Amino acid sequence: MFEDCFLCSTERSVTEERIIESLIEHIDEIVVIFDENGIIRKMNSICDEILPFTRAEVTGKDIYQLMDSGEVSEPIIIKMLEARKKVYKNIIYPTGKMIAYTAIPLFDSDDNIKGGVLTGRDISRIAKLDRIKRYNENEAPDADEIQEAREYVSISREMKKVKKMILRAARSDSSIFITGETGVGKEVVARYIHNNSSRREKPFIAVNCGAIPAELIESELFGYEEGAFSGARKRGKEGIIELVDGGTLFLDEIGELPYEMQKKLLRVIQENEVTRVGGVKPKKIDVRYVSATNITSEELRNPKKFRQDLYFRLSVIPIGVPPLRSRKDDIVPMCNHFLEIFNEKYQRNIRITKKVGDILTENPWYGNVRELKNLVERLVVLSSNDLVGEDQLQILMDLDSGMHENIGATSICDVNLHDFEEVSRPSVVINGDMTLDEAVRHVEQKMIKEAVDKHGSIQKAARALGIDPSTIHRKIKSGQIEI
Structure with a gap:
């Protein structure tokens, strides 16, 4: 849209120049006009709001000069002038802003390049929402579960009392601690609270504290800066707490949070600010915390297993969900x-x-x-x-229980589990359609899934099975097991 407006701008009349200035001022995107030598001629005022430098600092300077001085780090204009075609580039600034740039070349009638226009759109919020979406792909419920959260069934007297407390709690901004057996719907309650709170339009992220390896949970929750550790992403990464800013963070299986991490999380909650791993500058946050566990109150009150100061911070409003x-x-x-x-x-x-x-x-x-x-x-x-x-x-x-014979099955072969009495014995149907390797995988999948369902966490299931938790994490990540 800019080619006809800006071609040969140096030859335009004063009236035309004012029209151009008025036009770019009414565009809700960054607009930078430059000539064939890369000298910046015009910028609109939105540049002052978004960019880490002002118009006064760069107007009249050429892009090569700005590159040498370090004021500009990405040579998108230079690339466009050299390529003589549109160039696209997303740039993240130290302020955290992500700008999607498009550099458009302008030609005269003899196909000589006469300059160009650089436009930039702030996509920081879009990028953040996309990261929330990608993070939640494995954690967020499907449409069925969302409907459950909207229409939480509460016919019994017991659940009517719980629902009444939930609705009262939702109207506050207090931390909520949900307890109950595995499978009672603690996450559904957490989502119900969020959906009925003043934060309903903001993000909701559920984190299973027992499913993230201990060595990764700090960087997952708090994020990290570039170079914080080997393998860290260039420019670092926002943590879950930054992503959920303004919304609700659901910490499921909070009792499985490593003890050292409990201390760090407590500080974040107390100070309402988070510092990325490898960083020094804290960022203010506004997060509502809802936690849940299936472990007993006696275990929670054991200071050797769970920090009491964190427990009291998280349990301003305790909600117990009764078993079905x-x-x-x-x-x-x-x-x-x-x-x-x-x-x-x-x-x-x-x-x-x-x-x-x-x-x-x-x-x-x-x-x-x-x-x-x-x-x-x-x-x-x-x-x-x-x-x-x-x-x-x-x-x-x-x-x-695997005790029903499928059609066509000739026999049922129970696996002998000597030291695993807490999980029901799986069975494999021998019908010629399954190899020994497939049968072993089938039994393994069933045992692990039943152990996790029974014990409520990967760590406890691994202890019961006599295997390392990383084995279960690896099988889940590779798709061998669905929990």
């Missing part, structure tokens, strides 16, 4: 809620009989809401009839 078996009135409504979600997802119309509802109500649900949700999805995906009865329910529930 103690709120039986919620089971059938929750089942119907999940049926609605998965029927829509898989284009089915699955329903359950009253007797099935009674069976579900009396089930102990040691895996809590997560176990119920998995079963309902299984019903929707595998049921041959729209109306699920007792027999079909029992078959589908038996799949959990």
Whole structure:
């Protein structure tokens, strides 16, 4: 759009010059006009707001001079003049601003280059949102879970009390500490709090403190500066706490946070500022902390395992989520809620009989809401009839323990687990379709998944299995296991 406006600008009348100045002043992007020698002729006022130097400091100087003095570090204008074509470049300044530049060459009628126009758009917020999105790809819930957070099922008296407390807590800015067994929906509660708070339009990031290796968690939470350690990215990296600024940080499995990191996190919470690894300048932050754990209050109050000063900082408002078996009135409504979600997802119309509802109500649900949700999805995906009865329910529930023979199976081979009594014995169906290696991987996957579900963290599961936590982390990262 600038080619016709700025070509041969030195020959334009005073009126035309004023039109150009007025035009660039009304553009909400950086605009820099320069001649064929790379001398900056005009800049609009937005440059003073975004760039680390002012118009007065650089107007009239050539780009080569500015490069030599260090005022400009990226030779985008020089590259454009040499290439005689559009050049694109994203530049991050020490202020943290990220600008997307486009350098456009201008030619006269004889195809001689007469200068050009540099435009720049501040994409700092877009880049930050993209980093939040990429970080959350493995942590954020799918659409089904988001819907659960909006419509948290609370029919029972127990959950009505919890929901009432949740809504009161959401209206405050206090730190919240959620406790409950694995699978009760602590993250759903955290999202429900965020979605009903004044921060609902800001980021929500969930961090599983037990899933990040101890040697990485500091740089993940706080970020790092360039050269902070071997392998660090050029220009450094924002940490999770910077990314969630203004929003809510959910620290799941907070009890698994390394003891030394607890001290550092406490300082961040107390001072409302974070310093990147390898950095010296702290950055002010505004973050609401919601934490969760499935460990007992006795363990949390053990000063050798968890810093008491951090615990009291995080637990201004404690919320205990009861297990599903103690709120039986919620089971059938929750089942119907999940049926609605998965029927829509898989284009089915699955329903359950009253007797099935009674069976579900009396089930102990040691895996809590997560176990119920998995079963309902299984019903929707595998049921041959729209109306699920007792027999079909029992078959589908038996799949959990691996005790139901698949069609065509000739036998079931249980794996002998001598020292692993806390996790149910997996079974492998021998039907000619699975090699020994595949069978071993199948058993390994099942054992690890069950151990994590039962113990609530990778560290505890690894201890129960007698393996190193890094083994589980590696298998999750490589896609061999889905937790």
